[in-house]
Amino acid sequence: MTEPDRLNKAEYAYVWLRDRIRSREYEPGHRLVLSSIAAELEVSPVPVREAIRQLEAEGLVTYERNVGARVSTLNQDAYFETMETVALLEGRATALSIPHLGPGQLAKARELNEKMEATLQDFDPQAFTELNRKFHRTLFGACPNKRLLELLYEEWDRLDYFRDSTFRFIPQRARSSVAEHFQLVGLIEAGADPTYVEQKARDHRLATSTTYRNIIESTDSPSTAHD
Template sequence: MNDRQQSKSELAYQWIRERIRTREFEPGHRLVLSAIASELNVSTVPVREAIRQLEAEGQVTYEHNVGARVSTLNREVYFQTMETLAILEGYATALAVPHLTPTDLATAREFNDKMEALLDDFDAAAFTELNRQFHRVLFDRCPNRHLAEIVYTEWEKLDYLRVSTFRYIPDRAMESVAEHSRMLDLIAAGAEPSYLEAQMRDHRMNTMVKYRKKLDETDRLKDVDSFTKMSSN
């Protein structure tokens, strides 16, 4: 693929991905190559390449005799992404720790303080955005930029799958703030990066475990409710 074609493919990729991210293209939305190509004033070739890339990322699903559609929300994909992020972000943070400055730590504490201030009058969306900013401070100085970019990509995938996990498990927010504070104290005290890596990984996994438990409880309640309704008929 020449540079011009690659540039058009990247344009199409970014255009489609942004509409998936903002929910302009909802899960299940059919991606018509000719319509997108006409909108971007390109041929269908770069659009097809863009859709293939999005399919590889799990954001688009190809169905026989139907074509490409925006992937529907998939619970297991969410948990797999969380597990992946726990491992990658933990390592990226460990690599970044030796490069963090006192200003970085002060900025992270400021974000965490703002998160704590939201606990009494909880705003899940605002809390999630501050949480993202907090974590970004800790891993953004990772010298392995490729790894950092992968972490950013996994964050974006989580945004697509769920607007805010904390909306479903608001009681996890207080625990998360406390874990953030402890992590900052450990960094300031000069804890070993390998230990901090494990702490960050566990921090992520704790959220995932609590969310999975919440969903399982909800599913059981639905099953009981359905059984009760059938029994009463």
Template sequence: MVPTSEPRRRGAQSKADTAYAHIKEQIERGAFEPYQRVLAAPIAAELGVSGVPVREAIQRLAAEGLLQIVHNVGARVAVIDDHAYRAGMEALAVLDGTATSLAAGQLGAADIERAEEINGSILSMLDDFDPALFEELNAEFHEVLYSACPNERILELARSEWKKFSSIRGPGAAVDLDRARESAEEHGELLELIRGSAPGAQIEQSARRHVLKSLEARTGHRSRLL
């Protein structure tokens, strides 16, 4: 029997996935500075793999906007400019507000309980504040609320924007403790609206305002959408 290359392809893909997850986690955790070069060789050595799956992972992350490929430089951590960051966050606010309001009537008791549990985790970690962990929990909280959106296209766009802005470096500072505490309070208010079957427009406004207040806290920019 002639051996096939399928096992090798599966193995290579698995290594690429491992490299992808590793590099992405380092970006999200702030281990790589803005504009810092991301070199395949040291990452490959750290993971005990060849450079091929690492380069594949770098290309995937570049396609997602987390890395930039620069001629004669290579891959580096992507940072979007002030205007693009503001515009993107405003788009996220609109999409998240719409998706959350449409999803509200579809959420069950278990979904709301899960969102409350995540927000409880945010409140619990404020005494030993970890900005990266906050970003992770915050994105997870919103995912629970909007994931039941019945409009598949709006859901796809909202999820894509959340994924991008949970990881990409913008011009503003990282979220601070005061904003994290305020965000957790706003989460609670949003859950109260959903639990009380508030009108969709009210839920949408609350969710949109929540994202825009984070934009203002990070950049000092007060959106006209507030």
């Protein structure tokens, strides 16, 4: 096998494993057996080992002596820390965007939220999440502080390592989220104090995190420790 082939297979194994961890097909604590994964992917153990090392560096996998690689059970804390960071950055970026948002952008945000509202009838968490991302990008995308935006997108990427869509696990939160979106757009259209809008945008993101945390605590099950 040539070096490029090996690297391509390692990338393939990485994506394959990451998707199963993020979708919870592989639950926290699930043992990653190198030979079994390699056989399923029809590759040698070498690229699978590389993929597992990369996932370990990202915190999705932990290695235990005499046991081997397992799906990390520590992602829950990292997820909530990242959500808190996103809330702070997103709130500030939204506030700084306000002077640069025109009627067209606000109309686009409202239209996206109406599409989100429509998905509630036959709920598709993945579609809802993608619309949710577009909605928030529309509101904070005009932020003139480019470094702030870079940090925010970095934290968004970090969230993607932890779950495909939080709304898969807390679909009951979706309806409240849509209502809060309409409120945010309405506040901006009405010329509300940007500091107040920042607080509402931050509280909106934290409400999702809090709802998810409450679900985890109420079930008190190890299987909910990831995402």
